[in-house]
Amino acid sequence: xxDSLFPPENFSxxxxxxxxxxxxxxxxxxxxxxxxxxxxxxxxxxxxxxxFVASVITFLALAKLVEHDKGEHVKLAWTAWEWxxxxxxHGNTEIPIQLKLSVDALSGVMMLVITGVGFLIHxxxxxxxxxxxxxxKFFAYLNLFVFxxxxxxxxxxxxxxxxxxxxxxxxxxLLIGFWYQELPNAAAGKKAFIANRIGDFGLIxxxxxxxxxxxxxxxxxxxxxxxxxxxxxxxxxxxVWPIGGGEFRDIGFLPLHLxxxxxxxxxxxxxxxxxxxxxxxxxGKSAQIPLYVWLPDAMAGPTPVSAxxxxxxxxxxxxxxxxxxxFVFVLSPFTMTVIAITxxxxxxxxxTIALVQNDIKKVLAYSTVSQLGFMFIGVGVGAFTAGFFHVxxxxxxxxxxxxxxxxxxxxxxxxxxxxxxxxxxxxxxGLRKYMPLTYWTFFASTLAIAGCPFTSGFFSKDEILYRAFxxxxxxxxxxxxxxxxxxxxxxxxxxxxVFIVGLLAAVMTAFxxxxxxxxxxxxxxxxxxxxxxxxxxxxxxxxxGHGEHHEDLTKPGxxxxxxxxxxxxxxxxxxxxxxxxxxxxxPIIKIGGKPWEPMGKWLDPVFEDAVKAVGFRQPGExxxxxxxxxxxCGISAFVIGTGVAYWMYIAQAGxxxxxxxxxxxxxxxLLMDKWRIDELYEVTVLAMVDALADTFxxxxxxxxxxxxxxLSSLIVVGxxxxxxxxxxxxxxxxxxxxxxxxxxxxWFFVAxxxxxxxxxxxxxxxxxQASPGMGYxxxxxxxxxxxxxxxxxxxxxxxxxxxxxxxxxxxxxxxxNAFGLHGAKEIPITRPSAPLEVGQL
Amino acid sequence: xxxxxxxxxxxxxxAIGGVGFLVRRNVLVALMSIEVMLNAxxxxxxxxxxxxxxxxxxxxFTFFLIAAEAAEVAVGLAIVLSLFRIKRTVRSDEAxxxxx
Numbered sequence: 001x002x003d004s005l006f007p008p009e010n011f012s013x014x015x016x017x018x019x020x021x022x023x024x025x026x027x028x029x030x031x032x033x034x035x036x037x038x039x040x041x042x043x044x045x046x047x048x049x050x051x052f053v054a055s056v057i058t059f060l061a062l063a064k065l066v067e068h069d070k071g072e073h074v075k076l077a078w079t080a081w082e083w084x085x086x087x088x089x090h091g092n093t094e095i096p097i098q099l100k101l102s103v104d105a106l107s108g109v110m111m112l113v114i115t116g117v118g119f120l121i122h123x124x125x126x127x128x129x130x131x132x133x134x135x136x137k138f139f140a141y142l143n144l145f146v147f148x149x150x151x152x153x154x155x156x157x158x159x160x161x162x163x164x165x166x167x168x169x170x171x172x173x174l175l176i177g178f179w180y181q182e183l184p185n186a187a188a189g190k191k192a193f194i195a196n197r198i199g200d201f202g203l204i205x206x207x208x209x210x211x212x213x214x215x216x217x218x219x220x221x222x223x224x225x226x227x228x229x230x231x232x233x234x235x236x237x238x239x240v241w242p243i244g245g246g247e248f249r250d251i252g253f254l255p256l257h258l259x260x261x262x263x264x265x266x267x268x269x270x271x272x273x274x275x276x277x278x279x280x281x282x283x284g285k286s287a288q289i290p291l292y293v294w295l296p297d298a299m300a301g302p303t304p305v306s307a308x309x310x311x312x313x314x315x316x317x318x319x320x321x322x323x324x325x326x327f328v329f330v331l332s333p334f335t336m337t338v339i340a341i342t343x344x345x346x347x348x349x350x351x352t353i354a355l356v357q358n359d360i361k362k363v364l365a366y367s368t369v370s371q372l373g374f375m376f377i378g379v380g381v382g383a384f385t386a387g388f389f390h391v392x393x394x395x396x397x398x399x400x401x402x403x404x405x406x407x408x409x410x411x412x413x414x415x416x417x418x419x420x421x422x423x424x425x426x427x428x429x430g431l432r433k434y435m436p437l438t439y440w441t442f443f444a445s446t447l448a449i450a451g452c453p454f455t456s457g458f459f460s461k462d463e464i465l466y467r468a469f470x471x472x473x474x475x476x477x478x479x480x481x482x483x484x485x486x487x488x489x490x491x492x493x494x495x496x497x498v499f500i501v502g503l504l505a506a507v508m509t510a511f512x513x514x515x516x517x518x519x520x521x522x523x524x525x526x527x528x529x530x531x532x533x534x535x536x537x538x539x540x541x542x543x544x545g546h547g548e549h550h551e552d553l554t555k556p557g558x559x560x561x562x563x564x565x566x567x568x569x570x571x572x573x574x575x576x577x578x579x580x581x582x583x584x585x586x587p588i589i590k591i592g593g594k595p596w597e598p599m600g601k602w603l604d605p606v607f608e609d610a611v612k613a614v615g616f617r618q619p620g621e622x623x624x625x626x627x628x629x630x631x632x633c634g635i636s637a638f639v640i641g642t643g644v645a646y647w648m649y650i651a652q653a654g655x656x657x658x659x660x661x662x663x664x665x666x667x668x669x670l671l672m673d674k675w676r677i678d679e680l681y682e683v684t685v686l687a688m689v690d691a692l693a694d695t696f697x698x699x700x701x702x703x704x705x706x707x708x709x710x711l712s713s714l715i716v717v718g719x720x721x722x723x724x725x726x727x728x729x730x731x732x733x734x735x736x737x738x739x740x741x742x743x744x745x746x747w748f749f750v751a752x753x754x755x756x757x758x759x760x761x762x763x764x765x766x767x768x769q770a771s772p773g774m775g776y777x778x779x780x781x782x783x784x785x786x787x788x789x790x791x792x793x794x795x796x797x798x799x800x801x802x803x804x805x806x807x808x809x810x811x812x813x814x815x816x817n818a819f820g821l822h823g824a825k826e827i828p829i830t831r832p833s834a835p836l837e838v839g840q841l
Numbered sequence: 842x843x844x845x846x847x848x849x850x851x852x853x854x855x856a857i858g859g860v861g862f863l864v865r866r867n868v869l870v871a872l873m874s875i876e877v878m879l880n881a882x883x884x885x886x887x888x889x890x891x892x893x894x895x896x897x898x899x900x901x902f903t904f905f906l907i908a909a910e911a912a913e914v915a916v917g918l919a920i921v922l923s924l925f926r927i928k929r930t931v932r933s934d935e936a937x938x939x940x941x
Contacts, residue, residue, distance in 0.1 A: 729937025731871070735862055 008065060011076035013058050014101040017111065018150045020051040025144035032136025041126045044139035048122050048146055052115035059108050066105065066602070073605035077102035077156060089215020090228065090236075097217060100156035106323055106388065106606045109599075110153040110316075113395045117312045118146045120570035124403050125304035127566035128410060138178060138302070145171035149313050153320060157218035158207050161321070165203065165285065168314045169196045175309060176301040188297035195294035199284015203321075206277035209238070210328075213270040223327055223609065229271035230331050237267040271331035278321060278328070279339055286318025286372050288346045293678055295369055299361040303406030306361060311368050311398040316391045319372070322379045323388050326610035329379070333613075336380055336473040337490040343376025344468075344501040349675065351508035355515075356661075356671045359423045360405045363516050367449065368398060370505055374464055377502055381495070382614030383467030384607045385600045389585045390464055392599070393456035396581055397448040400574035404442035407567050408520060411435060411560035415527055425516055430525040434560040437568045439521045441575030446517045448578040450510035451638040456582030461506060462634040463587060469499040470626055472617040495617060499630075503637055510641025515657075518649040525560070588631055752776060752823035754815045764831050766801045768811050775818030784810035784826075806833035847888030854881035868924065868931045872917045879910050 006013050024047025032040050058076065065074045080099040087094055103111060122142060129138050148167025155161035169192075177189025211217060213236070214225030228236065239245035241261060248260040282288065287295035298310045309315070322329055322339065329335060347370045354366035371394050378387025405423075408431060412422035421427055432439040448457035472495065562568070587595035616623040648656045661668040670676065726737075755771040770778055777793035782801060789799075793816045803809060808830035815823050858877030865871055883903045890899025924936055 727940065729940030731933045731936070732863055732866070739859060739863065 006061065006076075008074070008076050011058070011061075011078045011103075013054055013061075014076065014078040014103060014154055015080070017051050017054045017058065017115070018101065018147055018154065020047045020054070021143045021147040021150065023047060025140045025147060028136050028143060029140035032140055035136065037130075037135055040136045040139055044143055045119070045122055045126065047143050048115060048119045051146065051150070052112075052119050055111045055115045058103055059112055062103060062105070062108050066605075071605060073104060073608065075102045075104045083159065086211060088211035089213075089225065091215070093215060095211065095215060095217065095221075097157060097159050099160060100218070101151075101154040101160070102156040102219075103154055104606060105603050106320075107153045109388075109392060109602075110320060111150060113392060114146060114149050114153065114313050117395050117399050117574070118149075118308060120573055121304050121308040121312070121399060121403065124307075124406070124567050124570045125302070127564050128304055128406055129302060132302075134178070138175075141171055141174045141178070142304070142308070145175070145309060145314070149317075152317055157221075158203075158210065159217055161324075162200075162203065162207070165281075165317065166200065168309070168317065169193065169200070169285070172196070172298065172309050172314055175305040176298045178301055178305065185300040188294075188300040192294040192298050195291045196284045199281045199291055202277045202280025202284070206274050206281060209270060209274045209277060213274070219324065222325065226271070226328055226331060229274065229328065230269050232269075234265075234267065236270065238270055238273040239265050239267050241266040268334075269332065271328060272334050275329045275332045275335035276338065278325060279335060279342075282318030282321055282376075283342065284318075285321075286315050286376070287369050288318070288342050288372065288376060289349065292346060292350065292369050293681065296362055296365040296674070299359075299365045303361065303402060303409060306365070307399045307402035307406065310365065311402050312395040315368065315372055316375070316395070319375045319379060319387060319391050322376075323384050323606070326379070326384050326607055330382060330473060330610045330613035333473040333490060334488045336382065337494055338380075339376050340380030340468065340498050341494065343373045343378075343380050344498045344505075345373070346370070347373030347377065347505035348501050348508075351505040351512065353671055353674045354512040355508055356668060358425055359420075360408065360425050360428075360516060360520065361402075361423055363425075363512060364398070364401055364405055367401075367509060367513065370509060371398065371449070373505065374461055374502065377468050377498055378464040381464075381468045381471040381498065382473050382611065383464060383471055384610060385585070385597075385603050386460065386463040386467050388603065389599055390460040392584075393448065393460040393578070393581050396574050397445040397457055397578035400441055400445040400571060400578050401449065403567070403571055403574065404438050404445065407435065407438040407563040407571065408442075408560075410563055410567070411438075412527060415560055425519040427527045428520045428525070429523040429527075430521070431560055432521040434525075435562040437562060438571060441568075441571040442517060442521065444575040445578045446513045448582075450513050450642060451506055451634055452642075453635055453638070454582065455579050456577070458634070458638070459582035459586045459588070462631050463585070465499055465502050465506070465634055466588075466627060466630045468502055469495055469630055470616050470618075470623040471495070471614055473614055492617075503633055506634065506637040507641045510638045511645045514642050514645035515649055518645060519654075522650060523653070527560070588627060749774075750817075750819055750821065752815045752817040752821050754813050754823040754825035756811075756813050756825065756827050758827060758829060764803050764805065766803065766829050766831075767798055768801060768813070768827060768829075769798045770813055770815070772797065773815065773817065776815050779814040779816070781812035781814075784812055788812075788814070801829060803829060803831040805831055807831055844888050844892060847884055851881045851885040851888065854878070854884065866932045866934050868921050868933045868936075871933060872914065872921070875917075876910060876914070879906060882906065 024043050027043050028035070028040050035043070062074065062076055065076070066072075078101050080101075083097050083099045085094055085096045089095065122139070125138065125142065129135055132138060145168060148164045148171055150164070152161055152164025152168060155164060173189045173193040176192050177186045180186045180189070207217065210222060213229055214222050216222050216225050231237065242248055242259070242265060245265060247265075248256040248258075250256050284291045295310060295315065299306055301310070329339070350366045350369035350373060354363050354370065357363045357366065371390070375387045375390045375394070378384070378390055380387075408428065409422050411431070411434065412428065413419075416422045416427065444455075448455040451458045451461050473490065583596075585597045585599035587597045587600060589596045648654065673679070753771070753773065756768050757771070759767045759769065770776075778796055779788050779790065779793045780796060780799050781788045782799050790796075793814075799811065801809060801811060808828060811827045811829065813825050813827065817823075855878050858874045858879075858881060861874035861877065862871050865874065883906055886899040886903050886906070890897065893899075921931055925931055928935055
């Protein structure tokens, strides 16, 4: 029945999956305020819930199809309509761009994660946002986000993906600045939006290049055309210097030839250019160096938003895109290396910052950046399955961590009534007693993210580190035919360096996560001493709509309490997944001598093309023999990180941390200030943009607003003064003008006009065609000797002339009209001696 | 009678109308001059139409023109009347309110 209702080529259920959240967003956005909270909640949850059900059905149908055609890269697709078309490719052919959705193994998993985790977070938010006056708006945005994210992963081509890509960017902006009455929140939203725009610039450039070089934008088309991306023909490569090709020549006294490289133009393969551009897009969306700065600030949004958008789904879009176009990325080993190194650097940088932060959400934000770095290490070394599996497990444990943090903040807020103070781990402690469910789920997720053996994070992260050490993007199989040295291979130090940096980041991850957990849940509650009277001014400007704000603020609040079931149920589900989801892909466990990796098998067809370009760095059994030693490194990273955290914050009750900070005040301050990257951007990029803007402002005020209007008004006034003379109000003068005009027109008709056009063919035969006119008759002098061909005027409208190369001749045409008036014209014709070019005359 | 006679008559009438419109300052006379010019056109139209008896476009056009003339006179006279009410004159060179 499924097959007849939803054939694979016209799988309309996909439309429903994306339509439900859109409908929810529409209804809640337009009528939410009138509907009231219960209806809004019902609408939002049903929309995402139904979408999840439809996703599950789709996934089952896909699984059945996969079972049927084993090993094939199967797809369910649904085409809405042809959106637009463009031209491109080598033949400059027409490329239809369809509004098409499709789901395969990769997007199927993403779709389940988005709707599944999305539903849990929606459920959580119904309680977390209970008292917010803009409840309806929040859920409208949240539903819209789910819609956009689904469009992003279900898109069958880049333009449709771009709709989703921009859509999630927009929702992210709206939700980060959800409490926009407070300036920092609004600023954080803008920062995220702008940082993402820089990335989008890269994505758009990548799209243009893909159209130009492969002649396609849909996944299948790009795959088919990707062979031409690694061409070594000069014309089909991207010229980096001089930009766009060409040559520097001197202009006047300017010695521009010095800029010309000696050994010919510097070119890169189209694959490298495209992959780098796409990766720029990924660094924006997935918060990698250099565009990661927006993500920590994005914590200004409500906590469910942080969990859904800035941890579980949207930020993984970049990793998804690399996985989706893996067959393009592997064509450029250089870009792959850049991705791996960027990932490793980001993982380490973010982890160092997370070591010392005191805001619980900030720590989680930096850990997200760090984990995204791990994902990029994975896809950058060609371990696409491992990288994507980390996306999958990260969605569970990071969503759980954020929701747990939200639960803690919720409880703290009820006591402290201050947005900043209630997120500060220094005010927490001992919460295990008050909120056991939150504690245990948070603990489970912390184990997972720290890489405790046999939790999900262990399997995904260790697989990434293992592959980072042993893998190598070899010369892509497609350019094996070219052996002119035009390809590039990563130096040998890269793989061990990436591994070591990743391991270091893993140690830090274990440390800072357990640090946060110990500070939050262990020891004694430190929040009793936080006064409340001083917070009155804060709570008045606070956008949090908690009704309790208006109670008597002079008394201390309640003790922290466990959150309601709407918040704990998602925590329990996500915590369980965080522990056990790793067994979906645990190649380190061997069952019957074969690695246990159902997820890997499931994704194999997707990465089939790409993994052909990836091999082990050393042949033979070396890679297999490294598996356990490297896993031991990963386990020891967990043990060291956790042990140090335990010693510092439990055994010694935080004293070593204090003395360490006092011993190295400079470093501590630098880490607290997040390496002052924001400040660096401020004095470099922002200052440059500001200076540019100031220049433009001066230009705008002086030229656009000053000179141009004055000049144009002067012209208008001058012309008006002259023309006013003619408008003397006397009807007869106007009539006289009309008569003059009439006479001129009449004369034009009466006087004959001789004119002719010359058409040419290749062999020197010219046809001279006289322009027609009323009552005209013609007389030709073809050879131009002064005597006409015929004595009288006739009806011959065209004559033919043959010329030898290099000769010229003048044809004379005379016309006579009905009044007997004559007009003449001489038409010179020259045939060039050089080989004739089309359009020469 | 050859068509040239009609055309000549039409041309003479048109010239009389044109000159009359240009030189006379009385608005009523100017209107009459316009009528003369239009009728000159009518004469030319029906005269040419005689040389193509199968095709009645010329005569059709003449009827259209006569109808248009009637409308034009109605509007023109109304304007003249208003002008006379405001200025107590029908001389066109004194009706120069839209000057400059």
